[in-house]
Amino acid sequence: MNNAPENGAGRRVRVVIVDDHTIFRSGLKADLDQRIDVVGEAGTVEQAIAVIAETRPEVVLLDVHLPGGLGGGGREVIAGSMSLLTSTSFLALSVSDAAEDVVSVIRAGARGYVTKTISGKEISDAVIRVADGDAVFSPRLAGFVLDAFGTAPADIADDELDKLSARELEVMRLIARGYSYKEVAKELFISIKTVETHVSAVLRKLQLSSRHELTKWAAERRLL
Structure with a gap:
């Protein structure tokens, strides 16, 4: 089969x-x-x-x-x-x-x-x-x-953000704002593959499963 x-x-x-x-x-x-x-x-x-x-x-x-x-x-x-x-x-x-x-x-x-x-x-x-x-x-x-892994309350957002590197934080905010991988790569002067690597790391560290969840997560914490 x-x-x-x-x-x-x-x-x-x-x-x-x-x-x-x-x-x-x-x-x-x-x-x-x-x-x-x-x-x-x-x-x-x-x-x-x-x-x-x-x-x-x-x-x-x-x-x-x-x-x-x-x-x-x-x-x-x-x-x-x-x-x-x-x-x-x-x-x-x-x-x-x-x-x-x-x-x-x-x-x-x-x-x-x-x-x-x-x-x-x-x-x-x-x-x-x-x-x-x-x-x-x-x-x-x-x-x-x-x-x-339930959604953490906003008052511990800082602890969650501490999990991310400075570059991952930049990528997270752009992706959450609706930027495409190509647009993020252009904005940060990095390759699309590097963007993909950072997005995967961000989703894993924040225990999220999609861009939609990431956008919601960032909006709830007023990070956009």
Whole structure:
């Protein structure tokens, strides 16, 4: 099914599956629909970091608990792939629905977290959404994320801004004002790729998932 040719229905998303159970990886590949192109697999932290760097997928389906490395599991894989976060998104896929697992992997930089109880169609839909820039969570897990990363009140805005570098702050304000990446690059005399890198860092540090949320966040704090 994953080898079906591309057609007019749309692009296929390049995915790496990271899980230490070979049988699960095989079953998942069979369940994913023709919108997904599995370009690599891994079963340990070290293998995952190497495969992700080599294949540069759009999305990594990442188990939270993995052998190898320094014991950090999925979080360690994300940390070891930091240079690719502007082009690769991580979607945690785990049997665990523990709040600490959900929060820790999202803090590390994952774009979503779903449990292994969902169907192949649901996982395929989640992969597409994450590839398009959305944050995706199984319904039962969304509350954990809201509790941990809910919109902070304006009186702690300064603490949040301290997370941003001077350049990131400049980029944030321009993006929030509606500037395109090209316009920001021209205004600040930097490349478009550098703008993309800064925007990704800003969204990650502020725990936001889109330009729309960034604009709302900045407006609420009168930063525009």
